[in-house]
Amino acid sequence: MSEAIFIGVDVGGTSLRAARFIGHNPTPDAKIKVATQPAGDARQMLDRLEHVIREVTPPNLAGVEGIGLGIPGPVNPYTGVVIKITNIPGWENLPLRQILEERLARPVFIGNDANLAALGEWKFGAGRGHADVLYLTVSTGIGGGVVAGNRLLLGAHGLAAEVGPILIQPNGPRCGCGQRGCLEALASGPAIARDAAERLSRGEGADSALRALTNGDFSKLTTALIGHAAQQGDAFARSLFREAGEHLGYGLASLLHLYNPSIVILGGGVSFIGELFFESVRATVRRYAMHERYWRDVPIVPAALGDDAGLVGAGALAMEESRALVVPDR
Ligand SMILES: [Zn+2]
Structure with missing residues (x-):
């Protein structure tokens, strides 16, 4: 059986980055970075997001067990709703997880970017x-x-x-x-x-x-x-x-x-x-x-993770949460 694939996405104010991780490995084997260009409406930004995710995933998302996204603002990680991002028009009370799960047919997890950097440092970095x-x-x-x-x-x-x-x-x-x-x-x-x-x-x-x-x-x-x-x-x-x-x-x-x-x-x-x-x-x-x-x-x-903290943290979220899906926490 081939190893599970996890996708980490860092939605930054200036750049949008995505990476593919194989198994629980902190070094991505594929990465992409594009300008966030937060113009237009909520839909255009969602399209760009879906595009960067598909760029780093195998065709039909084969083998992908989870996608984690770090968001630069308040989110509800339980419901997957983005509460508000000042710099991205229309991203207010946006059910991001639901939208992406419908588009990609894979489990999606979201978190605040600083929270996820903490998770990344704990799992793979200085912590x-x-x-x-x-x-x-x-x-x-x-x-x-x-x-x-x-x-x-x-x-x-x-x-x-x-x-x-x-x-x-x-x-x-x-x-x-x-x-x-x-x-x-x-x-x-x-x-x-x-x-x-x-x-x-x-x-x-x-x-x-x-x-x-x-x-x-x-x-x-x-x-x-x-x-x-x-x-x-x-x-x-x-x-x-x-x-x-x-x-x-x-x-x-x-x-x-x-x-x-x-x-x-x-x-x-x-x-x-x-x-x-x-x-x-x-x-x-x-x-x-x-x-x-x-x-x-x-x-x-x-x-220890420097510039990649957000990206690795988002990947770590996908790894941790996907595991929780398989093995109920007790
Ligand atoms: Zn203040």
């Missing part, structure tokens, strides 16, 4: 061998996922582990969610760039290389540019990441109290900055945890 994993992704936004007792924590409506809106600083900077001082408004990539622009405008960082690198136009500041300056030793740029790490550390201390993981994994563009950021996060956690049991022997490490 292998850990039953209790906390994963945070720090990039344009801040997302998270929790694996507790070797199960992805979903919550009553599948909305658990939404870490971005954790309140860090009342009356802090305005957040995309409408509140102020959320973790996402203080430690995400755009938050760091905005903070840099405000401070440079006020005259801080007088000798920072960022002034020359942007020709004084601080709207050009990006996390990548600030990260580059930080790695070159720019004191002002370094202080920005140290502070963002501190803010993340405040949130993380609370999350350690709540979930008591045995490992914390940080992914996303901001964490690629490296040790400067991680050291600040670790030091803050040590300062604010109520007991050292929460952080001693709990490594805080970079994600």
Whole structure:
């Protein structure tokens, strides 16, 4: 008997990626990436989605046991309904699982992309061998996922582990969610760039290389540019990441109290900055945890799956859920 085939799909804001996995193997044997092009109506996007899935599957989906999809927004993983994706027109209360199962005649599973990245890191990445994993992704936004007792924590409506809106600083900077001082408004990539622009405008960082690198136009500041300056030793740029790490550390201390993981994994563009950021996060956690049991022997490490986390996570969802279909969980 040939090995089961699983399909993982990462529906990103800018690119749509699909991969084929043979058995429980994290290395895809076929991959495709196309622009998401979120124009048009809900149907056009569904057609494009079906197309990328068929591109990586054998004719008639022979041997495919499950298809997992990571969605960049709130979903109900129990019903397979996408609640809302701001960037994709018409994807609101969309019964995605039902639609794709009708089109493809195979089991379809959906999950929030950060949740699935957590699942991928637990099954194949930095969290292998850990039953209790906390994963945070720090990039344009801040997302998270929790694996507790070797199960992805979903919550009553599948909305658990939404870490971005954790309140860090009342009356802090305005957040995309409408509140102020959320973790996402203080430690995400755009938050760091905005903070840099405000401070440079006020005259801080007088000798920072960022002034020359942007020709004084601080709207050009990006996390990548600030990260580059930080790695070159720019004191002002370094202080920005140290502070963002501190803010993340405040949130993380609370999350350690709540979930008591045995490992914390940080992914996303901001964490690629490296040790400067991680050291600040670790030091803050040590300062604010109520007991050292929460952080001693709990490594805080970079994600291992990098760019592929979403794709591998979606594949892992298909593998895990397909198994659950065959062997009832007891
Ligand atoms: Zn917020």
